[in-house]
Amino acid sequence: MLIPKRFSLKFILMAVCMLLLVLSGNAQSLNKGTLTGKVVDETNLPLPFVSLFLKNCSDSTFYKTGISGNDGTFSFGTINKGCYVLQIKMLGFKSYATPAIAFENNTKIDLGVIKLLPATKMLNAVTIKAQTQFIERRADKIVVNLDNGLTAGQSIMEVMDKLPGVTVNPDDQISLNGQGVQIYIDGKATPLSSSALSSLLKGMSSTNIQKIELIAHPSARYDAAGAGGIINIVRKRNHKEGLNGNVYGGAGQGRFGKQNGGLNLNYKNTGYNLFFNADYSHNKYYVDNNLVSDFFDGNHVFTNQNVSAINSIRSNATYTPTLGLDLYLSKKTTLSFSATNGLQVFDRNALSSTNLYTANQAINGSNSFSNLVKTNTNNFSSGMHLLHQLDTLGKEYTIDMDYFIYTNNSNQHNQNTNYDTLGTFTDAQKTLFNQDRRFDVYSAKADYQYPLKNNAHLEFGFKSSYVVSNNSNMLYNIVADVNTPNLAQNDYFKYSENINALYFTYNKEHKRFSYQLGLRGEGTLGTGQQQQTGQTFDKKYIQLFPSAYFDFKLNANESLNLTLNKRIDRPTYENLNPLLRIINSTTYLQGNPQLQPAILYNASVTNAFKNAFFATINYSISLHDFTFFTSPYNGDKTITTTRPDNNRYTQYASFILAYNRQITPWWFTSTNVNLNEQWFKTTDNDVGVYNKQLLTANFDTYNSFALNKKLSFLLLLKYRGKAQDRNVVNDPYFVATTGLRQALFGSRGWLALNVTDILHTYKIAYVQNSVSVNQYWANANETTAVRLSLSYSFGGKIKKTTSSNGAVDEKQRTSTKEN
Template structure:
């Protein structure tokens, strides 16, 4: 068997990246000098609707005298637009946006004899009644859009969105990987902050994974990926932010939609949903409910080799061959109800309640054969693990938005309360079959009750202002209070009586409060724009180990600066540079030292002495024609939190626990392309080459585990005519490393077909996920006394047939307002 090697030395990839980085820096600061003598003017203006509201993301084209388009841009979130480095000449601008009449400005000229900084004033666009009457909710955005600061995947436009879970959708997202335990990484980096509707979940990775598994993909509108968030957003998430935005109808009048789906993998899958909405000029009432049942069966092979010398070398004295079959039925209920009310043009408020309730059952049978080095049987055991879990996740939000008379000035406030309850009832029974040491066989039984309650209280205020035509100012305050209570009780069957297990049981309470403030300033200069931000966060935590009566208090203050530079060169090129500092705090599940048993010889245990990890992130990127983006990134994490495998040879027992490694380094280069290959074929392609290096110590021995990895994602859409469309997606990940472990390559291909019916108000979709059943996780760990292999085969191949139908008024509303409870991130553009 090939052993994992831990090597040192300078990487060839690092040298190549350095040359490429220097080339981009040279391009940013040197190339424009050749044209600087011709760059004369700057043009700006603002776009509003007839009722005085700013029109964000309107298309602005700069035209020459003959009407030829020279440059293009979009208005920002307050309706402002800018053109810079305009040479002398006569021009006009054309403004277009969906649902409004096209507007042409009066001609203007830029000349050295006149003021070359021209503000065109305010343009008022009027609604196009014909367009509003003809445009329905069927108007689709592109499946994947690349904006200045994020990648947006419009999930509701995807055939593959039906019959999947939110976690499976993330797995198909560009640059995102979900491992066998539900942990999420982005561009090869772990520690992603997952948000729902712009709000952190404050759940442990396991609880978040369960919630995402229980969220039907049909209720999701889009997924946003921010690799380098600005200081406006929480500093949590050293790999960036993934924001999942749920559907919310913006059509006027009364309308709704129903959905049904059914399918099969190794077990049955089915679900249904209903969404209703009523909107008029002042009030928007909305609600929805989704139910899903997912039957899943997965297979796990686990081989462990034990050495009496304490060093994994040569012939093992004992080898454990373990095979597990697991049935995992999942029942979920999701609901959402809320209303927005517009007091007047300047003030609005809203209330929102989100709920996610479900039941998950882990029902597994494990065969474990322990073999000596001469192939004789030492022991045979059969373990049944029946764990029934229930959860309730309820979130309440009240929000307020005030828009001042001064354009660009806005104040918003949010108050949130989230109640999260997870309960686990575990029954673990192990039968040791006939062996030389136990001729009659033995039975060992353990049962556990694990109630976990987490309450979250959040208050935040954000303020935005515009100074002149080139300066945008953002600031805000936020406080969050979290308290969790885990009371794990184990009992062991002894002579027919259940006896409380003092050593295995544990009661752990955790409190955390974070107080934050930030300032962001965005300034446009001649030829480039710059955004600088600073966020300060004070953290106070308390972990109370009630069982052992130990208390661990921590408090610390951290500053998180961010800098973003954006420089366009001509019409087709845009360069960006970004730096940010981020933090990943250990969650209460990582800190809680209680043991969770998979079987008697495998358990997981938290670490109350974990420290937060801090990451410095650098990125350089270049976008060509708004379709092709190349990005170089470098990230260094100190005190990296990593799950490490340990082993007790004398007991033939393996465990996993989180530890702080001294350092984790990630750097790489990625390429994204959004193309229309033919008029009936559009595709988005993402390729990433990266290197991960983990450095630290395990049992007083230093180690370095490093590997250069590659990944590829693609999403393709095909128009087949007569209401038919098809979709094909695929991903491939090469071998990678995590901590002291190595993962083998994996890939999957998914496809689907859709037919529009009932005058495009309904659709029938057939989706096949992981067509070739190739999405599996193969892990190898070889370090010190640990020598083991894991092969996990998920229940990922699934065929689903779904039907959806929209009813009521489907015309788009002429005016859409986003309340503070919705996607806070989309209100103001972030940095690059």
């Protein structure tokens, strides 16, 4: 459909200028009517961004349109005298229309809570008291609600590995359905390195998070990065007037103690919304690694072996304050600011012992390696969000500007002691290894919503981001307590990247068929330089990323949807950084500045029955995918380094069966089985690489049992079968987590007791095959812990002193939308 001529480029530029100047709208006329209400789903979860159409009774023409806010509420003001019908629509839910509503002068109507049901259940305005379920499946995503006590006291990084289809490897890298993902917070991408992202998520308490959305196939409005889609973390926001707050705290015990606490304060009136959040957590834990490295010559003949045991005790202390302000500048304009400063102190005390063996398994020496690490991290983010509604028909602009800065200063005191074949001391070296990392990220984006006739909608926008990564290694030899720089090992690496994007989406709904088409274009400019080698490189490429979503209503209870998209998986900043990272005296990690981005093509078909049973088939192929290979470091067959490289392709296929159901009034279950297989091809056609295409079976089930009106019992079981991930074969494992949640203080608070990995079966073991080196890893972490958490909410609504209705619209708006 063509855009009307009046919607020209000149018009857009003028509107943007007006938006930046924050012009106020006209006041509502006091003799006009208002219509308010709230939209929820079948489990009473508020539905944001629901399409609302107020139509004339006589000819069904549009009078006003709008969307619901983050809390599901909506408001129409300045309604003229007449007869109207309100129509409510959202993808994946049955449309709903009110009976005819008559408006006289100054009529004020509140429709209350309107419940949208999936499939074709009859809809009406009711108030629901059911508890929000832990896991919900919707047409385009899986929603995990965290206000149930099962994850209380844990960081978001700890919660990630409990989510359906999500896996966190020993290096804190997150994947969804076997593929890497992009992490969003409140609808905004976090373009940080994996270590910076890990630090950020470890500092976020799950108690302060409303929900986590797992979106396997995002539309063109989202960044194209992330092979497995995106994970959107949505923080809690207050929508009540007056002073409100929440205080929480908890303690846990594994082998070591754990503590967490926090405070949320919010004051809201008709002019502004001011909020402050503060999280604190301290976690002390152990990590034990056992590693066997087998070395081979060019003919793949076994030559020698290293056997290492690495035992470490680690502690994380994080403090994360957030301050935000929403300014309701007019009925149509909201300006929001927020800033978060994450402070983290990390300590590691590790001791490693390594035995060296010949091809005949004869001892060839040994060494011990002491590693004392202290790392200070600062993760600061700030943002501005501007929302301006051009009219009451749904036309609106949003503008976002964000700045991130991440600094990481790590001091490692190392001592390496060597022994001969008889175990006699030969020599020792002491070193100080300083590693400094800094990432600066600047981003700006703008989006425009344009409703069209006949249930169609157009959206388009742009985004620009600029990242600068600075990395330095400084090694000092310590002799007689004197630090002498080792210039041969000192190095500096800088990488900068600019990504510019344009996108549009068009969607249209018919009675039994709806679709969304999208196209996103991204141009990338990257420049890197390594000081020691003088090596420089440039990356310049432009890519188009189409997407399509089709939904068919087969009958009253059944639907079928098809998703197709293209995405990109860019190398992380660590994977581009060639500077050494030390695991122990014989094991290093490095990045590869020549690494190219991987291009992915995805297809998915889902059959949904009564919004309870889902069957999904997925297929994807990733060209030039990343594969990590281990090799001797500088030809030394007693030391290994692991670095990424591009393979030829990786293919992934899966069949998922999911069942979400309130089986009885006291029992809810969310269960899924995932059968998947991965196969890949290296650039040298898999010479010497294990590639057997293992069929893997994964199983997740979450169950909630209401023991009475205020006490519930929660159980989460997770099984991961033996799986091949490129040149890595992972052993199977099983984990069980359970908890109790008691409502307190008239449902203003709760007390939760949970036990993670209750059977202590969560152990990660895998084999990595790299032609010249095969490595066998067995990792055991402190995953079994008991936690007790308490949360209490306080505050209330401001007493009304006037009957003025001029600020109803402002009350419905919050600082940001989920993008």
